[in-house]
Amino acid sequence: xxxxxxxxxxxxxxxxxxxxxxxxxxxxxxxPVPRAKLGRRATLGxxxxxxxxxxxxxxxxYAFVARL
Amino acid sequence: xSAPEATASPILGHPLLSEEDAARSHDRSRxxxxxxxxxxxxxxxxxxxxxxxxxxxxxxxxxxxxYASDGAQYGLGLFVPLIPILFALAxxxxxxxxxxxxVTHRGYGELVLQRYGRAWGWFxxxxxxxxxxxxxxxxFVAIRVGLSYFGLGSGVAVALGLALVLFTLSxxxxxxxxxxxxxxxxxxxxxxxxxxxxxPSLGKLAHSLTFTPLPHGSLNTLLLLLASTVGATVTPWxxxxxQSASADKGMTPNDVGHGRYDTALGAVLAAIFGIGAxxxxxxxxxxxxxxxxxxxxxxxxxxxxxxxxxxxxxxxxALGLVEAGAVAIxxxxxxxxxxxxxxxxxxxxxxxxxxNAAVFYAANVGVALIAAxxxxxxxxxxxxxxxxxxxxxxVLLPVSLVFLLMLANDRELMGGWANRLTTNIIAIGVVTAVxxxxxxxGIDSFLQSIHVVx
Numbered sequence: 001x002x003x004x005x006x007x008x009x010x011x012x013x014x015x016x017x018x019x020x021x022x023x024x025x026x027x028x029x030x031x032p033v034p035r036a037k038l039g040r041r042a043t044l045g046x047x048x049x050x051x052x053x054x055x056x057x058x059x060x061x062y063a064f065v066a067r068l
Numbered sequence: 069x070s071a072p073e074a075t076a077s078p079i080l081g082h083p084l085l086s087e088e089d090a091a092r093s094h095d096r097s098r099x100x101x102x103x104x105x106x107x108x109x110x111x112x113x114x115x116x117x118x119x120x121x122x123x124x125x126x127x128x129x130x131x132x133x134x135y136a137s138d139g140a141q142y143g144l145g146l147f148v149p150l151i152p153i154l155f156a157l158a159x160x161x162x163x164x165x166x167x168x169x170x171v172t173h174r175g176y177g178e179l180v181l182q183r184y185g186r187a188w189g190w191f192x193x194x195x196x197x198x199x200x201x202x203x204x205x206x207x208f209v210a211i212r213v214g215l216s217y218f219g220l221g222s223g224v225a226v227a228l229g230l231a232l233v234l235f236t237l238s239x240x241x242x243x244x245x246x247x248x249x250x251x252x253x254x255x256x257x258x259x260x261x262x263x264x265x266x267x268p269s270l271g272k273l274a275h276s277l278t279f280t281p282l283p284h285g286s287l288n289t290l291l292l293l294l295a296s297t298v299g300a301t302v303t304p305w306x307x308x309x310x311q312s313a314s315a316d317k318g319m320t321p322n323d324v325g326h327g328r329y330d331t332a333l334g335a336v337l338a339a340i341f342g343i344g345a346x347x348x349x350x351x352x353x354x355x356x357x358x359x360x361x362x363x364x365x366x367x368x369x370x371x372x373x374x375x376x377x378x379x380x381x382x383x384x385x386a387l388g389l390v391e392a393g394a395v396a397i398x399x400x401x402x403x404x405x406x407x408x409x410x411x412x413x414x415x416x417x418x419x420x421x422x423x424n425a426a427v428f429y430a431a432n433v434g435v436a437l438i439a440a441x442x443x444x445x446x447x448x449x450x451x452x453x454x455x456x457x458x459x460x461x462x463v464l465l466p467v468s469l470v471f472l473l474m475l476a477n478d479r480e481l482m483g484g485w486a487n488r489l490t491t492n493i494i495a496i497g498v499v500t501a502v503x504x505x506x507x508x509x510g511i512d513s514f515l516q517s518i519h520v521v522x
Contacts (some may be wrong), residue, residue, distance in 0.1 A: 019093040019097045021173070023173055024092070029173050032182045033481065034183075034480075035184075036183040036184060049466065050191065057195075061460075064456040064460075067517060068452060
């Protein structure tokens with residue numbers, strides 16, 4: 001999905017741009033940061049966390065339904 | 069991820085500025101001017117906002133009812149010293165959000181999605197949307213409770229909440245949105261005024277700082293009370309909101325010091341106002357009326373306070389609930405909108421017009437609208453939703469906190485602004501405590517539902 005923002009003309013840029021850091025510009029923030037390289041232990045830890053969160057969520061949802 | 073069209077300017081060699089950049093640049097020019105002329109208080113005024121809003125947003129309707137309910141059932145002991153400690157813990161987490169937002173200029177959702185993969189990004193956003201939706205329902209309930217004191221019903225609560233969302237979004241500027249919500253959030257102080265009207269004993273208040281008297285009840289009750297209070301100190305929406313709002317505000321590494329003051333001020337105000345609600349509730353215990361107040365069964369809290377202390381305190385408490393619910397609706401809807409825009413990869417800024425950020429504005433209004441519809445459904449299980457909103461947010465919080473800690477330690481992103489050893493020791497301790505309390509709270513809630521514990 002692409003939404004094209006209204007842009008400001010070049011002559012108006014000079015004064016405005018001095019107040020912003022370059023990586024603060026909207027166009028720059030849309031450039032994705034590189035993917036982090038995770039070690040095996042970190043990946044396993046994150047998977048354990050995901051499973052634990054899903055299990056606990058299931059418990060809470062069950063408790064919610066049981067109380068209805 | 070679809071980036072907005074960015075054509076290089078032949079004059080400046082910079083991408084052409086979008087309307088979002090122009091609005092942010094205007095705000096930043098005032099910050100630069102204040103800094104250049106050493107106008108410290110003006111600089112603080114300009115840079116305050118995300119921290120205060122995150123902290124006072126957390127003093128939402130359900131939280132204030134819970135504090136008052138704790139005061140009415142258990143008195144001041146344990147809670148008066150515990151509330152400031154909890155907000156100190158919240159400060160540790162929220163400071164990291166502010167710092168990451170100021171250094172990377174990106175929101176939490178997009179950083180998790182880009183650094184750790186789409187699965188984690190969408191998992192975080194999904195868990196946020198779910199918990200936000202149930203929390204928003206609870207906020208509308210709180211507004212309804214407050215308005216019912218004045219004889220007004222659900223329809224008015226829904227209209228008020230939605231009108232506020234639409235009004236704050238109408239300016240097309242982050243600055244306007246932030247200042248409007250900030251002005252509204254300061255009325256969280258009504259709980260403090262209500263507490264003063266109850267004429268609390270300063271001696272007992274001072275005595276409670278020694279954690280005495282401890283609440284009565286079984287060890288399980290005490291642990292659950294502690295877990296629910298600790299676990300609810302930081303919520304997923306606060307993490308998404310403060311990081312994204314700091315980036316949207318245009319904060320930079322130069323502003324991190326002021327961002328810390330902003331977050332600390334928010335924590336102090338939230339702790340004082342939270343204690344205000346607790347003390348107001350404790351007035352019912354003094355009068356012997358506290359036994360009937362149990363969480364959301366305390367829907368008649370303002371009326372009970374009015375009966376015991378006087379109509380002024382009751383009315384202030386009721387207005388406080390309306391304010392607490394309204395501010396939380398605005399900040400929680402904003403956090404949903406930021407997460408939606410960041411994960412889908414489209415414009416996600418209050419500085420962009422609705423025409424250019426349709427997803428952001430639609431998510432902001434949409435989530436509030438869905439919550440509003442639920443509370444006017446006859447027979448909807450609002451009590452159960454409100455009670456479980458907190459539990460769900462608590463059990464899903466560790467995932468958000470772990471990624472927050474990973475981002476704050478990511479030297480590729482943060483450079484010299486990454487966490488230091490001492491910050492990490494404190495932050496890991498906080499994350500572990502919150503995670504354990506959250507897990508205990510969730511498991512206890514489940515065991516109660518299958519009648520393993522009472």
